[in-house]
Amino acid sequence: MEAISYPIKQQSIPKESYQLISKREATSAGLMNTKEIAQFIKLSPKQIGRLRNRGLPFLKIGKLVRFNPEAVLQWLQNRYSLEKKI
Numbered sequence: 020m021e022a023i024s025y026p027i028k029q030q031s032i033p034k035e036s037y038q039l040i041s042k043r044e045a046t047s048a049g050l051m052n053t054k055e056i057a058q059f060i061k062l063s064p065k066q067i068g069r070l071r072n073r074g075l076p077f078l079k080i081g082k083l084v085r086f087n088p089e090a091v092l093q094w095l096q097n098r099y100s101l102e103k104k105i
Contacts, residue, residue, distance in 0.1 A: 050078065050085035059088055060095065074098075 057064045071077055076090045 049088065051088055053084060053086070056086040056088065056091060060091065 051059060053064050053067050057067045062070075067075070071084075074094070076087065076094055078085045078087065
């Protein structure tokens, strides 16, 4: 039996519909980009990327990656206080 394929029309989604907030709104909400959060917690941006892979909380706004400094500090406290107890 031969598979039948149907053409699917790709709809272009306007940017406004998937980008929930703008860069300016993210900044005014207290969110930081990778470079800013790296300076805030005194690590390199490369180390921030490694920590993201290990579960560091971040928000994805369109293509932008933003961090809530309070959530990052909480995550670091929990992660490293638990590792010392083991």
